[in-house]
Amino acid sequence: MKERLASLLAALEERTGALTAWRFLADEKVKGGARWAYVFGSGLVVLLVVQLLSGVVLAGDYAPTTDAAHASLQALSDPERSAWGGLLRSLHHHGATFLVLMLVAHGLQVAFAGAYRKPRETNWWTGLALGGVLLGSAFTGYLLPWDQTAYYATKVGLSILRGVPIIGGPSAELLQGGPGLGNLTLTRFYTLHVVVLPACLLLLFALHLALFRRHGVTPPETLTEDELETQAETFFPAQALKDVVFALVIIGGLYLVSTLWPAHLGPKADPSQPFDARPEWYFYWLFQLLHYFEPPIEWVGSLLIPGLLAGFLVALPFLDRSKTRAIKDRLLPLGSLVMALVGVAVLTLQVFLADADAAKNAEPVAVTKRLEAGSTAAGGTASPDYARAAMLYGRYCLECHDSDGAPIDEDATDLRSENFARMAAADPGHLVEVILSGGEMMPAFDEDMSREDAELIAREILLGFATGSD
Amino acid sequence: MERRRFLTALTVGASGLLGVLVSIPLVGHLFAPLTRKASGADAPIDLGPVSDFPVGQPVRVAFPVRIEDGWAVTEGERSAWVVRNGSDQVHVFTTTCPHLGCSVEWAPKRDEFSCPCHDSGFGKDGAKLHGPSRRGLDALPVEVKADRLVVRHVEYVPGIADKRRLDGRDA
Numbered sequence: 001m002k003e004r005l006a007s008l009l010a011a012l013e014e015r016t017g018a019l020t021a022w023r024f025l026a027d028e029k030v031k032g033g034a035r036w037a038y039v040f041g042s043g044l045v046v047l048l049v050v051q052l053l054s055g056v057v058l059a060g061d062y063a064p065t066t067d068a069a070h071a072s073l074q075a076l077s078d079p080e081r082s083a084w085g086g087l088l089r090s091l092h093h094h095g096a097t098f099l100v101l102m103l104v105a106h107g108l109q110v111a112f113a114g115a116y117r118k119p120r121e122t123n124w125w126t127g128l129a130l131g132g133v134l135l136g137s138a139f140t141g142y143l144l145p146w147d148q149t150a151y152y153a154t155k156v157g158l159s160i161l162r163g164v165p166i167i168g169g170p171s172a173e174l175l176q177g178g179p180g181l182g183n184l185t186l187t188r189f190y191t192l193h194v195v196v197l198p199a200c201l202l203l204l205f206a207l208h209l210a211l212f213r214r215h216g217v218t219p220p221e222t223l224t225e226d227e228l229e230t231q232a233e234t235f236f237p238a239q240a241l242k243d244v245v246f247a248l249v250i251i252g253g254l255y256l257v258s259t260l261w262p263a264h265l266g267p268k269a270d271p272s273q274p275f276d277a278r279p280e281w282y283f284y285w286l287f288q289l290l291h292y293f294e295p296p297i298e299w300v301g302s303l304l305i306p307g308l309l310a311g312f313l314v315a316l317p318f319l320d321r322s323k324t325r326a327i328k329d330r331l332l333p334l335g336s337l338v339m340a341l342v343g344v345a346v347l348t349l350q351v352f353l354a355d356a357d358a359a360k361n362a363e364p365v366a367v368t369k370r371l372e373a374g375s376t377a378a379g380g381t382a383s384p385d386y387a388r389a390a391m392l393y394g395r396y397c398l399e400c401h402d403s404d405g406a407p408i409d410e411d412a413t414d415l416r417s418e419n420f421a422r423m424a425a426a427d428p429g430h431l432v433e434v435i436l437s438g439g440e441m442m443p444a445f446d447e448d449m450s451r452e453d454a455e456l457i458a459r460e461i462l463l464g465f466a467t468g469s470d
Numbered sequence: 471m472e473r474r475r476f477l478t479a480l481t482v483g484a485s486g487l488l489g490v491l492v493s494i495p496l497v498g499h500l501f502a503p504l505t506r507k508a509s510g511a512d513a514p515i516d517l518g519p520v521s522d523f524p525v526g527q528p529v530r531v532a533f534p535v536r537i538e539d540g541w542a543v544t545e546g547e548r549s550a551w552v553v554r555n556g557s558d559q560v561h562v563f564t565t566t567c568p569h570l571g572c573s574v575e576w577a578p579k580r581d582e583f584s585c586p587c588h589d590s591g592f593g594k595d596g597a598k599l600h601g602p603s604r605r606g607l608d609a610l611p612v613e614v615k616a617d618r619l620v621v622r623h624v625e626y627v628p629g630i631a632d633k634r635r636l637d638g639r640d641a
Contacts (some may be wrong), residue, residue: 009521065542156572159628162628173504179638184540271566272565278587287587294601
């Protein structure tokens, strides 16, 4: 049996060179020995494989048109159609966040090891390019659900691009497929997300790995030539085991996050409805930078600072002129890098804090006057009662009921329906009870508001929907 | 050697020709959106009697519009802010922030139009009060015909200092 296997393998080797190829991969010499510090690169690879596989399966259920995109994701996450669709989408959604964090960890490890220095500069640059492609994938993927978050985040992102002199406007229009965001934007972003960027990613990764194998790991600078050789191990299994254990922890974490916080699908994109636009959190810092610079120097926030940061990363191999890789010799370049990262973190945190603050001091939400085709109903005055009711409605009800009473959540009651109108007219007091104690699908709000507030919502807003007078 | 150089030049030249041949329709079609003319449907929309709008209280009005989106022509909805400052003095503004295209809200406590993205503030006349926007709120073309408020829905390019139509039909 054993002999037969051996001769089979020998035949395979003679015809394909498969064993030599395996030995080339497995016997990679890790100078100075395997280390936990080296796991981040392979962590990125594992996360990328998860994104590629989940992405391929998701693509089978997705339709990139403004009509169908949102509905196709709704169907995907319907547990009655598939027990796994929702989880798969959550894994893909949160996988992007894990990738961005892993990218930062990998970059920092590489920077602190001094692996961007001669002779590994080209590998640093292919790594930066890979990072750029990853962020591009995240940005294009964010639009695909075509909910309000996706629509407005992309609109803001493309408007920032428009601000770039000369090439900004045409670039944004090419990406959008026309002057506005719509069908042709979805098809273009979808093509970029599932064909163009993954292809770039795989090519750049092959280059990155080939360059890595050419120069090997960057072991601690304190080890002597002798120690590097005597402590050397082969990639398989010494480093591979560490990589796999780390990957298990990461993927375990991804499953945990995806189970605890399933990916959200908000109301379908609707430019006529107000929405607080926010990009995905790893673009918050760019978004927040725009706050601090008013015309005529707004370009400092939108162009100069991000440009300087990108330039700094690209030029890092040239800026670091120190004699050795020892950290104490590289305090200036490494310190600048850490400062830049702290700046990014602080700006990101600012958005979270500002949003938490804004949620507390919400201004009353104006309820939209809706003009049906052919009708001309408009106007109406806002009493203080109405303003307070609208604010409460905006804070508590808007999660599931749209500002015109239409259901946002599929289980929500349509407040414009005849059934609701009949029920409201028969017993307005019952509305107050349902708001406070909850209903079949509706949560109770008795801890969030007083009976007077509930009465205010019922009288000023809900009866308005029911009687059709707004 | 002369023959070898000639063949090299010929191969490089032929490859270049091949590349150009294949690229022309690819690049041409890719850049087509830049030259495409938008038909820009901006038919007049009747928002009703001016006197229906409260004086001094901005109202967000949603109205049906015809939307051309790639291959699809649909009936969609867009909205605008109507501000009636006097008996028949009316402004209608787009709800789109001229900074980056976020949705502008009326903030009664601060008595201004406010953008939730970067805190640009605009007065009831649309003028910019503060923030990173490079221009004031975009006013839509308005007519008052026999006390009825009639607007045309137009979208403008965000992020730039001058007010320019998104469909490029300024001239």
